[in-house]
Amino acid sequence: MGGRIGHREVQVKAPGKVNVFLRVGSQQADGYHDVAIAYQAVSLCERVRVVPADEFAVEVTGSVELSRVPSDDRNIAIRAAKLLAERTGYRGGARISIEKHVPVTGGMGGGSADAAATLLACDTLWETGLPRDEMLELARALGADVPFALTGGTAIGTGRGDELSPALAQGIFHWVFALADFGLPTPEVYAExxxxxxxxxTEITPADDAPTVEADVLQALRAGNPRMLAEAMRNDLQAAALHLSPQLTRTLELGEASGALAGIVSGSGPTVAFLAADLDAALELQVALSAAQLNVVRATGPVHGARVIE
Structure with a gap:
């Protein structure tokens, strides 16, 4: 396929996520773990803009700390664009501009959202028309959370987290996220x-080889009931994240003492997600945590996956 361009630029918005449930299976021979995840896409989003170019390049701006984001070929957005070009035979390039609002290495899938947005943006810019199942295949090759950033909403992820099935959910859930000024690389948290x-x-039950999401999580999501969900939330990575970053314990305690229904480390951390009963409770919690000198943002979920915006 040649370098025909149907658009001068394309912009895509893709969501961050919170894992309202994460069970980690036993370590396998290849060092990886199967997981069972209940994902919810939230309104804290990345924006990606692509324009035609002869080569691939990326620039990154945004409201979060960016020093850990590479601006060369290591950036997952460039990897996504090159992977799509290779799959479709496209011979041009793209200049990619990322506006980041999801914490970097914060356990909320910001890099995955960048990758998903770039796949969709370049496919639209280049008019390559990749079928949805092939787009999801490329997403899985880029990272376990990338397929969910494409689909959004509420979903169950199994295997490495990239085998998705939609979960019935209704209503709006209100979240307050306490952002850290440091990152926790996912491999380090799994190793811990x-x-x-x-x-x-000798003290804990051995991990399952094939973990599953518990029924009370699915019931809470289906009912749209934040109090039920607060009782059911779980993250097997939380103990490891707290061991690596003990200061997160104080953040969890402070949020729950300030009115959150529950707090949970988001994914591999270090972002801490607090579930609130409703909008008023979320606003009060945001004010209380801000007064305690924490960097917090408020969001709702579920929201759509990656979408082209005008």
Missing amino acids: LDAHRARHA
């Missing part, structure tokens, strides 16, 4: 989880 399990092998 394995070490934690080894240290306490």
